Amino acid sequence: MSHAPQKPTLEELLRLKRAERPAEDYWARFDAGLRAKQLTALVEKPSWTTRLRARLAWFAAPLGAAAVAALAMVAWLQTGPLPKAGVVSPSPSVAVSTPSVAVTAIVTPAEPPAQTNVAMVTPGPETYSPAPAPKAVVVAAGQPAPTSEAVPDITNFSISVPVNLAAVNESTFAAVVMPVSAPGLALSATPFPEELNFPSAGTVIANEVSRASPAPKDDVRVAEKVLRSLDEEQLNAYSRRLVALDGGRVSFKVW
Amino acid sequence: MSAAAKILAKPLVASPERRSEADADLAVVRRVQAGDVAAFDELILRYRERVVGLLYQMTSNREDAADLAQDAFINAFQSIRSFSGQSSFFTWLYRIAINGTLTHLRRHRQRTFFSLEKMQDDGATAEVIARLTDANGADRETFVKELQEKLNEALQKLSIKHRTVITLFEIDGLSHEEIAEIMHCSVGTVRSRVHYAKQLLQAELSVYLR
Numbered sequence: 334m335s336h337a338p339q340k341p342t343l344e345e346l347l348r349l350k351r352a353e354r355p356a357e358d359y360w361a362r363f364d365a366g367l368r369a370k371q372l373t374a375l376v377e378k379p380s381w382t383t384r385l386r387a388r389l390a391w392f393a394a395p396l397g398a399a400a401v402a403a404l405a406m407v408a409w410l411q412t413g414p415l416p417k418a419g420v421v422s423p424s425p426s427v428a429v430s431t432p433s434v435a436v437t438a439i440v441t442p443a444e445p446p447a448q449t450n451v452a453m454v455t456p457g458p459e460t461y462s463p464a465p466a467p468k469a470v471v472v473a474a475g476q477p478a479p480t481s482e483a484v485p486d487i488t489n490f491s492i493s494v495p496v497n498l499a500a501v502n503e504s505t506f507a508a509v510v511m512p513v514s515a516p517g518l519a520l521s522a523t524p525f526p527e528e529l530n531f532p533s534a535g536t537v538i539a540n541e542v543s544r545a546s547p548a549p550k551d552d553v554r555v556a557e558k559v560l561r562s563l564d565e566e567q568l569n570a571y572s573r574r575l576v577a578l579d580g581g582r583v584s585f586k587v588w
Numbered sequence: 589m590s591a592a593a594k595i596l597a598k599p600l601v602a603s604p605e606r607r608s609e610a611d612a613d614l615a616v617v618r619r620v621q622a623g624d625v626a627a628f629d630e631l632i633l634r635y636r637e638r639v640v641g642l643l644y645q646m647t648s649n650r651e652d653a654a655d656l657a658q659d660a661f662i663n664a665f666q667s668i669r670s671f672s673g674q675s676s677f678f679t680w681l682y683r684i685a686i687n688g689t690l691t692h693l694r695r696h697r698q699r700t701f702f703s704l705e706k707m708q709d710d711g712a713t714a715e716v717i718a719r720l721t722d723a724n725g726a727d728r729e730t731f732v733k734e735l736q737e738k739l740n741e742a743l744q745k746l747s748i749k750h751r752t753v754i755t756l757f758e759i760d761g762l763s764h765e766e767i768a769e770i771m772h773c774s775v776g777t778v779r780s781r782v783h784y785a786k787q788l789l790q791a792e793l794s795v796y797l798r
Contacts, residue, residue, distance in 0.1 A: 340797055351641070
């Protein structure tokens with residue numbers, strides 16, 4: 334007498350799904366897609382709510398202090414005239430603290446590369462003026478460093494290009510706009526290692542930076558320009574080298 | 589209980605390994621928060637298969653699962669500074685992934701494009717499939733395909749919340765408590781949803797079940 338095989342339980346049947354595996358090339362495509370999305374995320378503009386919150390943050394402290402002062406005034410008026418001399422009563426005392434805002438131009442000290450001279454023109458740390466953004470200018474070895482008015486001709490950028498932005502320092506990783514016209518912008522540049530063959534993105538970054546306008550409305554999103562300038566194959570290759578924006582620094586890395 | 593059944597029944601949660609995983613995750617998260625953004629890749633590598641697996645079970649579509657998992661990792665990365673460590677990283681990541689997937693599923697309710705994946709033929713799977721095949725007297729390959737289709741169909745007939753809970757509990761092996769934390773609901777609600785979902789699945793898949 335043969336036993337009929339016992340049917341599985343629902344739990345066993347469901348757990349069969351744990352054994353489902355995607356095809357071999359799935360993870361390669363997944364990684365490529367993820368890198369592309371990371372790159373895209375870098376160029377997305379923060380939502381209007383984020384920007385509004387950032388702007389309101391500037392006024393939040395004074396407004397709060399003003400509100401407290403107004404309430405104190407109303408309370409004082411409603412309590413009647415001032416007490417007579419000799420009577421000590423607590424009077425409303427409001428300490429208004431003015432938020433101090435120090436905008437600092439962040440400059441990453443770049444090691445001057447062996448074959449290039451890097452001329453950095455940066456504002457002082459306490460300045461916050463609508464002056465044109467400082468630019469890193471790379472010139473061939475032996476040539477004199479250009480003046481600050483000279484149009485930079487940056488054609489050779491590093492895989493590790495730190496773009497320091499004071500404005501982005503206020504943001505989280507989600508703040509992905511790179512307003513190269515922001516005061517305090519500084520670039521440091523080191524040459525590409527030849528074997529990495531990563532010229533296009535560096536050139537695009539350089540060109541966009543050189544065209545940067547001092548007007549805030551003309552903010553140039555460098556990464557977006559890079560993204561648009563690359564075809565799909567390049568994008569996959571290059572986006573693997575793009576890591577993230579962190580504390581005002583955009584890093585391109587190879588791993 | 590056979591060895592295969594033990595493997596299938598093995599819980600994936602509430603173990604010392606899980607706790608040490610959580611500690612290791614937190615260390616990596618702290619590195620990312622401190623500016624070592626490349627460290628986030630470690631977390632991606634650590635969790636991509638589980639996240640994609642989970643989302644695949646929820647959507648029954650590999651491409652959707654990949655898209656949604658990628659979005660989840662991007663969102664997690666962008667929000668990582670807000671991660672305080674009160675919950676484990678994986679719970680937090682799952683919550684992000686599931687919220688995104690729930691939104692996606694609500695927007696694409698009518699979409700039923702299933703993708704079938706090859707089942708890994710490990711011991712536990714093989715035993716269950718062998719029992720099913722013998723019991724139904726069917727050709728193995730054809731039967732496995734049919735079974736996958738029926739499973740996917742049955743899962744898709746569940747409501748989004750029930751599908752999510754049954755996936756997390758039975759397929760991903762999370763505890764009721766962890767699911768409650770991820771889904772922002774009570775443990776009782778999770779238990780009730782699991783029970784109800786099982787009843788529905790039992791009815792749908794009765795042909796294959798004892």
